[in-house]
Amino acid sequence: MALRRVHQRSVHSGPTLTWAPATTGAVKEHHLAVAAALWAHFYPFLRSLRLSQTPPAQLADAAAGFTLLALDLPSSAPQDLQPSPVQSIMHCFGWDDMTHPLLVTRYLPHLLQNSGLVTSLSSDSASAQSLSVRAWFRCVLQQHLHKSADGADSRTGRVAEEQLCELTRLVLRLPEVDGLLQRAAVQPAAGRTAPTSALELFVKAVGLVYSGLQVLAERSAMVTRALDYMGDILKYIKPSLVSKNQDGLQLAYWAVGCIVKHWSPLLATSKAQQLLFRIVDGLLLPHNVTQQDKALRDSLPLYLQGLSVASSVSQSQGMHVKQQLRTVTRRYLDHFLPASPSVGVIANHPVLLGACETSPTPPGSLLRRTIVEVICENFLQFKGHAPPPRLASLLMFLLELLRRNGDSDPALLTLPLPALLRCVMLVNEPQVRRTSTDVLQLVVERCAAAAAAQPPCDHVITVLRSFVEQNAGVYDRQVYSALETVAVLDPLVVGALIPNLSVTLRNTEHKRGLGKNAALRSAYKKLLCLLGESGQAEISSLEAD
Template identity: 70%
Template sequence: MEGSAAGHRRVHQRGVQAGPSVASVGRERHLAVAAALWTHFFPFLRSLRLSQTPPAPLADAAAGFTLLAFDLPSSAPQDLQPNPVQSIMHCFGWDDMLNPLLVTRYLPHLLQDGELVAAVSSCSGASASGPAQALCVRAWFRCFLQQHLHKNPDRSDSRAGRALEEQLGELTRLVLRLPEVDSLLQRSGLQPAASRPEPRPALQLFIKAVGRVYGGLQVLSERAAMVTKALDYLGDFLKHVKPYLVNKNPEGLQLAYWVGGCVVMHWSPLLASSRAQQQLFRLVEVLLLPHSLTHLEQALRDSLPLYLQGLSVAAGMSQSQGAGLKQQLRSVISKYLDHFLPATPSAGVIANHPVLLAACEATPTPHGAGLRKSILQVLCDNFLQFKGHAPPPRLAAILAFLLELLRRNKDADPALLTVPLPSVLRCLMLVNEPQVRRIATEALQLLVERCGAATDGPCDQTTTVLKSFVEENEGVYDKQVYSVLETVAVLDLPVVQVLVPVLSLSLRNTEHKRGLGRNSALRSAYKKLLSILGDVGQAEAISLEEE
């Protein structure tokens, strides 16, 4: 099979090189031989193309026929016309149903032929599903994703798996040399570190390059074209990785989740566009919000930071579906904050919590701060809500997570830092358990001190939160409120001093509602707070005595 088409092509080329007279004499003979090959051998090859165990000679022979069609396009049968080369490449290289073993052996035969690549790429009718080079990239992408399908049942390398690994390396080298891919890498300023890069770093580099080029485009039409091109490269990602989701292959799942995470991370602005948003929704829904997490823990632990960082950027950029993406982000944060959180504070577990790792950065950036704000909002809404007097489950662990999040990041924006402040104040007011109080006090210190350092005088955002805290709890938890404010005053005296008028009014309102006149016990607790508020507190204490 292999030698027939390829050998005939060599004979034909020698005839062409011999000159016009020899070529014209032999042309009819060559066409006759080619017709026989197409008639008797090609149908047999095509019948084997979807084999689950494709023999190596099948790819070689298919490549021979592809090159024959390139040299003698008119010799190809009618069902391959008008673009026989592209038709055969679809049959043996681009179809998503093809075994990666076949594709990774077939395409390198052709991609090393620069003349063929140029001709196929310039053909306007390359394929109904996309241009030729993009289809080659998509095939490479899919073969990379499906490389673990050829493991033995005991997960050891099979002979087919080793062959695929070798062939994938060569396909990777040639894909990076495609004019379209090389142009992307040049424009992005990214280049492979080695002349024969390994498939994994090469794919990551390519994904980064696409995202970087898209980010540099300013013209709307160019951005739209790049979105279309990127989706062509990606293909039906979920269809490609579905076998791993079904058979629970650990290596396959880790690979699939890592690639998906790289795409979401580096293509987040691109995926936020209206044209690509549905793809992002599907990726998150299927990969991150499944009903069962069995067999997925390690894959998720390793890749979740990539998804959270990318999804946060997309949610912040999207104009048309921003609310939906933000809700998805909150759902993912809530699901995995809960899933990976220990029952009690465990320094090692919390320090390596994937949601925490996603949010940490040495130098705060707007995107990172946006993700941390989303995490803090989920913490407060879903994990720090009291039911009456009853504290939420795993309160110490949740507070330990919050404290570690604050410690690892240097956020100074009061709008972000005051998000968890009401919840921390409530914990100190209602919970007497020593461990909870210790952790909550440390968190309170970081929040109050950083907010105070961000402004010249008392921080308005902190004052607003404390004022609401007083008003919401007046007449019920007054003594506990004073106790909490004593702790705050030690950390930032001015921010409590400005609350004195509010506190005195709250005291009088409480006494008035009870209708029993002055409440000595309550006033005594209030005066204790006033005693540490300097001149402002002393003046107010005197005023209370004179009433």
């Protein structure tokens, strides 16, 4: 504004004549009078336009001018803006969630490039910078709202994008933000940083700084700061969810997914866990998510990984977070699983992608255990002889899950073993038999390797013993056939069952009251032949009956 320039020249030029102090005082009074008139007659008009859904560029420029005028002449501002007129105006035009992003992205850069104002904000209020970060956060999330329905570019869109990039550059230079990036040892690349990339960088930095804190009070303060930065994020993305704009949906799900992943320990705290629950309920568990399919497919791994970490660190609501993780896993495993097996579709299944990692970590192992438990409890249950639906696809998914990860814990690996044995025993469909045998081989071989120091593997023996108890006398020879598949892979684990198998055989014959069952004994001897010396010794014992 012209008044600011004149006033600054009069301040910086200084008195040069003996009568100058009186002149300077008069000039200052004149400036104050002009400023008071502007505040009285023009500022109310600007404020009346601040909630416009089509804010003209001149509105942001004029509002920035008044903000800087309040910085230079704070006493000239009206009483309703005192005692902090600069922050009061910034609340109206930059920090208020009701202000249109187009206005904010043009207004704030005028101010954040002013080092004097930034210094003033840094010293006057710890929350001022946080509020500027929150406003930037919202503008990044809502950057697609002003675009046309068909997503076509426009001059307004291009200008808004340039302004958002400039706002992003200035926010990253704020002392509070720059300090976080340095503490986290992450820095934006040289040159212009895209707003979405900067948002991801900032979210990662906050998460890294929080994870590095040891003092409880510092961690609590960091949680508060993080929530201040984010604001009411579900409110910010709601317009995109309502409009079903694909670019907006993609950005909304991705951005919140980044927060869930990188802030998972933070979100598991008592201060923030309600927000985590709202995110899950609002984005992952609505009744109908068909419109969000692409956004969900792309971002779901972030949510699964974050929920897995949160469920392992949450002290007060750990069980509830684990239940949410199971619910989300069950829903989207089912939602994105093809009716017939397709290697391409299953290889890119979002639940599978979320669970894969180059080397096992505790949260990753927990997530895979959750996925396998969900599969076994909800998708691999036989009804009598009838196999579950989409069995071939489920087995292919399970095979990919175990093959892509190096898990060696028998407690995890043997979870699907009962269902796999049942598939081998009851299902004749070629692809199901082939895939179930492949998964069975992977499980048995890894368990054998894990128990190499002290074979055989107790976990496998326990499952096999239970399998025999539940099915012998009902499926007879099919039980031995399934055990043959295991015996080829690891004779020791089946050999450990010989006493149980022989007692079960004789009990079955006794119950039927028909003496020796030649067919059953022949099937059992065929199995024993695969078990080496112990098997041969038992064959001799059977023949001596």
